[in-house]
Structure formats: C-alpha cells, structure tokens
Amino acid sequence: MKKEYDILVIGSGLGGLVSALILAKEGLKVCVLEKNNQYGGNLQTFSRDKLIFDTGVHYLGGLSKGQNLYQFFSYLEIMDDLDLQKMEEDGYDRITFGDDEIEYPHAQGYDNFVEQLTAYFPDEKENLESYCSEIQYVCAQFPRYHVVGKDQYNEEILHLNTKRFIESVTQNKKLQSVLLGSNFLYGGDSEHIPFYVHALTVNSYIQSAYKCVKGGSQISKLLIRKLRQYGAEVYKHAEVSEMIFNENQILTAVKTRSGKEYAAKRFISNIEIRTTIQLIGKDRLKKSFLNRVLSWKPVSSCFSIYLVLKPQSVRNFNYNRYHYSSEEMVWNAFKYTKDKWPETYMLSSTPSKHHPEFAESLTAISYMDFDEVKAWEKTINTIADEHERGTAYEKFKLEKAEKMINALEKKVPGLKRSIHKVYTSSPLSYRDYIGGFDGNMYGYMKSSENPLKTMVSPRTKIDNLYLTGQSVNMHGILGVTIGAFNTCAEILGKERIDERLTLNTND
DSSP states (O other), X not given: OOOEEEEEEXXXXXXXXXXXXXXXXXXXXXXXXXXXXXXXXXXXXXXXXXXXXXXXXXXXXXXXXXSHHHHHHHHTTOGGGOOEEEOOTTOSEEEEETTOOOOEEEOSXXXXXXXXXXXXXXXXXXXXXXXXXXXXXXXXXXXTTTXXXXXXXXXXXXXXXXXXXXXXXXXXXXXXXXXXXXXXXXXXXXXXXXXXXXXXXXXXXXXXXXXXXXXXXXXXXXXXXXXXXXXXXXXXXXXXXXXXXXXXXXXXXXXXXXSOEEEEEEEEEOSOHHHHHHHHOGGGSOXXXXXXXXXXXXXXXXXXXXXXXXXXXXXXXXXXXXXXXXXXXXXXXXXXXXXXXXXXXXXXXXEOSSOTTBEEEEEEEEEEOGGGGGXXXXXXXXXXXXXXXXXXXXXXXXXXXXXXXXXXXXXXXXXXXXXXXXXXXXXXXXHHHHOOGGGOSSSBOOOSSSGGGGOOXXXXXXXXEEXXXXXXXXXXXXXXXXXXXXXXXXXXXXXXXXXXXXXXXXX
C-alpha cells in the first residue's frame, strides 16, 4: 500500500519548512521532499577549511522580544534555540561611496537611526524622522506584518514608488543615496521598485539586526527537528519529476526521479514557480496566468567570494558594508558595466572563535547577470549531482575573484596579504543549489507601475495545490515566513491561524 499524507510539500526552502511545521502542529500528516543534499534553500551553508559560510542569509531583523519575526519563530518553537549575535547598535549597515572616507551608518532603533545620521546631515533631522514614521506606516498596512490583523492589501500603498518617495522625503542627494544604501537586500532597482519592498526590508533591521552564529542553516535544522517531533517525514535526494492527476484533474500524487510515488490530499509547492508550472503542465493552467508569470523578469543574480583569512590579520567588524562606486549607482545598482565590475558590493565578516576581535573570514557579494555564465548553462554541479564545469569556467571565476579583491583592498588595506584561501560562487551555483530561475537572488522584479502583476495567490487553479516561497509576493526571511502563514491560512482558515498566533503572543 502506498502511504497517503494529508500534506506533501515540494521543496525545503524556508517557506516550505514553515508551512510544513504550521500544518504538522495542527496534527496533519506531513511529508517534505527536497532534491538537494542539504535542506533549507537560501538558508544553506557550506563548510570550507573548517569554517562555515552562508549562501543567502547574512543577517536577520525583527528578532528582539515582541517583534514580528520573534513572534513567528516563537510560535514555530525555534526562537529559544537560535544562536544569535546582535549587530552593532549604532550602525549594523554602513554605506560608502567612491573615495569618500565616511561610512554612513544605519542604526538600530528609530531614534538612534535618526540620531546617527543627523550627525552627518544636521539639517535633515525632521526629514529622517518622517522617513522612519512613513516606513512604519507602510509596513503596518501589510497583512500579518503585525502578526495578526489586516488581511487585505491596501492597493494605494502598493503603487508608491521608491524613487519618488525618497525624493519627497529629502532633497539632499547624498542622504537619498544613504537611505537607499542597503537596496542590495531587494535587488538594487530603486527607480521602479515599489516603496513597500524597501519599507518591509529595512524596517525590520532598524527594529533589530542579528547575525546567525554558525550560519543561517541553523534555522532549517531547528525547523526540521521540530517537524520530526511532530511526526512529519522529511526526505532529501528526492527530486519531484512528475505530478500525477486523476481523470477529474485532481492532483493525487507526485513521482520522484528515482521512481517513488508519494500520494497526498493536498500539496504545497515551495519550488521556483516556473518549475512548478512545468510539473503541472501548461495545458492545465489559464493562458493569461501563464503569460503573466512567464513575462516576469528575474531579479539579478550575484557573484560571491568567500575569503578564509590568516589568523589575527584583519580586524572583525560587526556590521555589513555596502559600497558603491558613486552615489548615483544606488538607483540602478545591478546595471553595471563589465569592465568596471564590481561597481557595488556587500561585505560582511565572521569573528574568529578564539580571537573575536579579529575576523576568520569575509564574504563579499556583487551583482552578476546570468548572461556572463551562459556559456556553461548546460552544466549542473551540486553535491548530489557532481560535474566539473571545465577550465574556462574556473579561469572566469579566478579573474572575477581578483577584480573583487582589488576593489576590497581599497576599503580594507592590507587585505591581499591576509588571505589564506579564496572560494567563489556564481549565478550557476545559485541556480543549481537554490533552484532560482537564472540564479536570481530574490524571485522576480516588482514594479510600482503594476504591483499586482507579480503577486500571485497561494491558491492555484488546481484545487488542492498551493504555492509558497519567495516567488509568491515577498522575499527575505520575514517575507517568506509571512507568506507561509498566509499559505496555511488558505488551508486551515485565517481565523484558526490568527487564533494560534494570538494565543502565542499572549503567553
């Protein structure tokens, strides 16, 4: 007899794991299938030279007591076991431009945020205060941003444009660029991106900013441990290759590459939306829906370098650095010219275990178009499915790493002689390990001109198939977590989810 589950989740990214755990806590029989060797999607880490490196999650916001992510993680019963380190209060992010020596801080706490920037922009205090109250107002308009409450989007808010908003807050060009300085967190286009994406992203970090000690994969490990406690089954190396429908077009089971079948009453897809469409079969979906989704443009991909440092050679810094070649670059940071690459980067460090005042490793990330690696797009290389991409690819990565190190040396003098080893990842790594279309970092480009175009309901036209993950509405740890609760609200009913979260908040 084939086992039948109440819920089968395809993909073990954060959205899939959170959805699975919410439903398992309700007593449903849940199974999660993951194609890779490691669970967690963007939460994956890897180890080199006995050091842990993050692939996607470099810091988390909203995790102090009473804040939204804290409440969601408490409900999921993982909050108390997270090993976190609070980032620098007076500047968890520092923004720099060209040869300007000043590091402009984004500080934790709204008053502190205003105070730290007013030191550099003394005439802008009121404007900074109004910026802080506006981002809080916009966030409050979002379903589940305050855990329970609103269940409808305020469409007027969705049409606010980041560029126009920032220009309305301040005329000071430098300050505009500083406020946009962490736009790497949502994909770098401040011209067209809706203001809500900016607000939802930065507001959580201003509330509180933390790093995961030993990497973001601890979140997925804790979620999986909880899932198993609640009787769920979780399998890796289980790539879903086919969906099986009955004569009434009801989805009844999925088949994995190895030929195993898993039957369920309901299914949640946490994989790339285009891959989901292929599995469903285009003929089962409305033309209008297909055309809309297939016309979405992916957010840019990136190239990352991971530097293992010689002991006690580089001072640790407990914040992220965002550097731009010019102030104008923040408006369209992902539109770089190849010969000037990297024109922007994000740099973070990990403290040494024995000498925490020094860094044991650095990670630097810059935008990269998938076109740059198109020559090797037919190659696949993961731990589960290992293939070399060839010497031309290795040479390409080496050249890029050198360029990146040269750029970093300008801000971290003496870096070159402090490097013990260099590792890299390209848009192909992001595509193969995380499954994003063209290796995109955060799903698809959103536009304030047509914000609803890239929003999809967690419900699909297939009655018992639901969607979750970063392709559905909002990316990031908080966005995807909220998305998972919204997906489960479609299955369990909003009232039940609200009731559970309200009880949890009052405990």
